[in-house]
Amino acid sequence: MNHHFVEHTNPKLSHYVFESEKASFKVFPNLGGSLLHWESNGVPILAPFPISEAGIDYYETFYASSLLFPFPNRLNEGKFSHEGKHYELPINDGANGCAIHGCISKAIFEVESLTSQEICLKYVHDANGEFPFDFQLKISYRFSNDGLELGFEIQNLDKESFPFGLGWHPYFALEDDSKSAVSFQSNITYLTNDNMIPLQGETIRRNKIRLKDAQLDTAFALQEPRIELTTNNYRLMATTPGFDFVQLFIPEDRKSIAIEPMTCIANSFNNGIGKRILQPGDTQNFSLQLNLDL
Numbered sequence: 001m002n003h004h005f006v007e008h009t010n011p012k013l014s015h016y017v018f019e020s021e022k023a024s025f026k027v028f029p030n031l032g033g034s035l036l037h038w039e040s041n042g043v044p045i046l047a048p049f050p051i052s053e054a055g056i057d058y059y060e061t062f063y064a065s066s067l068l069f070p071f072p073n074r075l076n077e078g079k080f081s082h083e084g085k086h087y088e089l090p091i092n093d094g095a096n097g098c099a100i101h102g103c104i105s106k107a108i109f110e111v112e113s114l115t116s117q118e119i120c121l122k123y124v125h126d127a128n129g130e131f132p133f134d135f136q137l138k139i140s141y142r143f144s145n146d147g148l149e150l151g152f153e154i155q156n157l158d159k160e161s162f163p164f165g166l167g168w169h170p171y172f173a174l175e176d177d178s179k180s181a182v183s184f185q186s187n188i189t190y191l192t193n194d195n196m197i198p199l200q201g202e203t204i205r206r207n208k209i210r211l212k213d214a215q216l217d218t219a220f221a222l223q224e225p226r227i228e229l230t231t232n233n234y235r236l237m238a239t240t241p242g243f244d245f246v247q248l249f250i251p252e253d254r255k256s257i258a259i260e261p262m263t264c265i266a267n268s269f270n271n272g273i274g275k276r277i278l279q280p281g282d283t284q285n286f287s288l289q290l291n292l293d294l
Contacts, residue, residue, distance in 0.1 A: 001117050001143060013051050016111075016119055022145040031056070033109035033121040033139050034065040035170070038148075040292055043233050047171040047256035062251065062258075063169045066105040067139060069154070070131055072167025073219070073247060073266035074098035076197045080269035082163055087132055096195040101169070103130035104137065118142040124157070133162040135278075147291040154285075156278040163275050165264035166286060167247070171256040172229055172236065178212040179232040182248060182259065188221035190265055197267050209248070211257065216248040219265045227259060239289040244274055261288060 001020045008014045011030050018025045026037035026049075036049040036059065049055050049064065058064060078089040078099035093100040109121035120140040127134050134157035142149045152166060174180050188201040198219065206220065222244055229236040240246070243261035250257050263286070264274025278284060 001145075003114070003116050003119075008051065010053070010056070012056055015051075016114070018117065018119075018143045020145055023143070025141070025143050025148065027119055027121075027141060029109040029111060029121055031059055032066050032105045032107050033123065034059065034067065034105075035141055035148075036065050040145075040234070041294055043294060044173040045234060045236065045292065047173050060106070062171065063101050063105055064171050066101060066169045067137070067152075068165075068167035068169055068260070068262070069102045069104050069137055070133075070135070070162065070164040070166075071099075071102050071269060072165055072169075072260065072262040072264065074100050074196055075269055076195070076267045080163070082269070083161065090130060096197075098195060098197070101167075109139070112138065117144065127158065131162075133160065134158040135162070135164075146293075147289070149290070150288040152286040153283060154278065155283040156280050159280055161277050161279045163269050164278055165262065165268050165274060165276065167243075167260050167262035168288065169258055169260050171251075171258050172231075173233075174211070174231055174254065174256055176232050177214075177250070177254050177257075180211040180257075181208050181230050182211065182257070183208045183228040183230070184220065184226065184246060185223040186220040186246075187223055190219040190221075192266070198265055198271060198273070201273075211250065214250060216250045216257075218249075219245055219247045219262070221245055227261070229257070229259060233294070235293040237291045237293070239291075242286045243288065 003018045015026045015028045038045040089099040107123045109123045112122045113120040136155040138153040140151040186206045189204045190198040225240045227238040240261045245262045247260040268275040
């Protein structure tokens, strides 16, 4: 696999290309370190991303392939308490009165290392109003003709512990939802209120959701760390150790599906479901493996 850098007049759109005769990928360090292009044998695997101002609007509206940290999904009213202190984060989902998807979707990542098959990116966060703790997040993408592996390393640089959750928000291309399905093992579906905040988990056993006419913006607990997407063009298998939940979302145009592996559900800083605590100086690592079959 070869790689090269494409500089754009808008630095947000500058990106690294990794490609072979079979596959191509594009990573955007200045758009939150996101992977916004994946094709295999000319078949789009990720929903197409226009390298333009319209593409930036799409990314920032739909969080396409955003890294979700220090929490995925919504935090009710942007409020939480930790170790006896109360915190309020900015409301960036005004329709639901919530903070959403953490604070790094617009972050600028530094390239730490680069090879023909792998890129490692780093972001250092200084405590601010978006998240009042210092941390470092590293992400690596390792590419092959048949898929990719994502690696995450989170380090607490603060003097205090902090709560966190981690997620990833890719949109996978759908040519025909009537011929598509998502398979996974789950025994809990999370119901929400009108502001998309979970109320309770309902015991429902699932192993497949057929996407024709399915209305989804829903979280599920995973009993096994595997998710499979089958379309009329490709089959994608994701291995998700440590990501105990998945959120599924289909936009109105039904041309893609967001399959969001998460370590916690929405509002976990308050409901505690999947919430993790990182102590000062400590590091936690996670990984995702995606394998493709055309």
